[in-house]
Amino acid sequence: MAEHTPDRDFIEFVSGRVLWLRRIAFLLCEDWHHADDLAQTALTKLYAVWPKARSADNLDAYLRTILVNTYINETRRPLWKRLVSADTGVLLDVPERAPDSDAALDLRAALAKLPPRQRAAVVLRYYCDLSVEQTAAELNCSPGTVKSQTARGLDALRRILQAQPSL
Amino acid sequence: MTGMPEDPGSQLTALTELAAPATAIDLYKACDDGYRLRLRRRRTNRALTGTAAVGVLGVAATVLTIAHSPATHGAGQQAAGQLPAGQQVTTGGPTSPPTTAGGAPHSxxxxxxxxxxxxxxxxxxxxxxxxxxxxxxxxxxxxxxxxxxxxxxxxxxxxxxxxxxxxxxxxxxxxxxxxxxxxxxxxxxxxxxxxxxxxxxxxxxxxxxxxxxxxxxxxxxxxxxxxxxxxxxxxxxxxxxxxxxxxxxxLPLPIQIRGLAPAALGVNQVVLTHPAPGHTGPANLNIGLNTTDDSLSVFVEPTGTTQGPWTWGTSACKDSGGWNICVVADPRAATELPGGVNGLLAHIQGLGTDPAHWSADLFAN
Structure with a gap:
């Protein structure tokens, strides 16, 4: 199979963003290996439209939107639903904990229980530090929906975290 | 018991800073797959290289990418292509004159x-x-x-x-x-x-x-x-x-699927590469057929071209009417085909390398 010579500007753009993308993916899916898959897919999709996308106003947002949509679309698949419902599998691949990781792991487990769009809203608003309007644009919904999704997501996280013992 | 922090962003950041396994993200694989995806989706760019290659890669869950690059076209191959550009018909959809009227701009x-x-x-x-x-x-x-x-x-x-x-x-x-x-x-x-x-x-x-x-x-x-x-x-x-x-x-095509009802095989995509008017050269064709997940393709190159190998599925090829025709399906799609990939291949007929003999009717009795 012939080798394709990648567009240099694409490599330059994404090479500094791989870890950033992977971390967002991880917050969405709660699994580093799945995060790699999501990020890989997002990068593939971006490259597929790169001749046009390279001139986008905000390439970071463009790439992040691809990632979030990929994640949300995947949650509609029966296989994925089965996987996320398997509570025992969520934390199995967690590497050794850092000394102060208990709270983060609690949050990770709680995040896993949020519906996908709520989780995406929380991650975009509070990890990616997007405004309500920016989040709405990336989730293709209204600002009001983002507010409600975020509020419900945070409320659910509080309830989940208060209800479960520390890990 | 752990409560929700006042600053969710900090907590989320801390979560991402937990020790993580080495990443498996491969930029160059993304480029390669994305390059092929351009072809498949008929987006604004079509990415093809010069030697035979087709591939499909499972990305994320079950996203399947079908790849195709025009194979090395054998020396001495008869030029296939030179379709008359801009043929117009009067049926089959909205028509309009070649000249255009204006409207508001868009992207x-x-x-x-x-x-x-x-x-x-x-x-x-x-x-x-x-x-x-x-x-x-x-x-x-x-x-x-x-x-x-x-x-x-x-x-x-x-x-x-x-x-x-x-x-x-x-x-x-x-x-x-x-x-x-x-x-x-x-x-x-x-x-x-x-x-x-x-x-x-x-x-x-x-x-x-x-x-x-x-x-x-x-x-x-x-x-x-x-x-x-x-x-x-x-x-x-x-x-x-x-x-x-x-x-x-x-859009006249160099092959035809005969003896199968169109309803039996949904057509997701047709990509024909052919010489522009006034030019000569080899043509090639990629047809994406629908089973349930776009995992079945037909690749057509001039006879003498080496197509494949495909790493993602089952394939069968034959020469017919001046064309090397290959059916490639992932294992699941192959099982959905009566007779497997060979069964479908038997229904595909090359129509010759002269575009005058090609037909836009992909299905025929």
């Missing part, structure tokens, strides 16, 4: 997801618009409809597939106008309202921006270029735009 990249041109199971394979005049060096055209996309796209280039730095011209046809734009520059002679446009925050540079207009049927058309001579790009693209032939037209 095709902002078009919402609406049903695309689709691929008629009966009535043949059609395209909504075709290139007319092309710059002299544009020797090959990629065209063909895709189902389920909001924008139809065709491309012309100096090679049968993208080569780095080689000029390309793109034609897009969509149903909707722009959501936003920064500014526009009117273009004369292309209807009452035609513009060079760019996205919000971008400056409009004719020749580098998109040239858009709305035709009398309400379709939005866009012409753009890549790697064109900056000194002449604007004039070149404006002339390309003025000669675009709008209206549903049959």
């Amino acid at each position: 095709p990249s902002t078009a919402p997801s609406t049903p695309g041109p689709g691929i008629a199971q009966t009535g043949g394979v059609r395209v909504p618009a075709s290139f007319g005049w092309l710059p002299q060096g544009m020797a090959f055209i990629d065209e063909g409809p895709s189902a389920g996309t909001s924008t139809y796209t065709a491309a012309a280039g100096t090679t049968a597939g993208k080569a780095a730095g080689q000029p390309r011209v793109f034609l897009s046809v969509g149903d909707t106008g722009p959501a936003s734009m920064s500014s526009k520059i009117p273009v004369q002679g292309l209807g009452t309202s035609a513009y060079w446009v760019a996205g919000t925050g971008q400056s409009v540079v004719p020749g580098q921006a998109d040239l858009i207009w709305q035709d009398s049927s309400g379709k939005w058309l866009t012409v753009s270029g890549d790697s064109l001579d900056p000194a002449t790009a604007a004039a070149t693209l404006e002339h390309v735009a003025r000669t675009i032939v709008v209206g549903q037209a049959p």
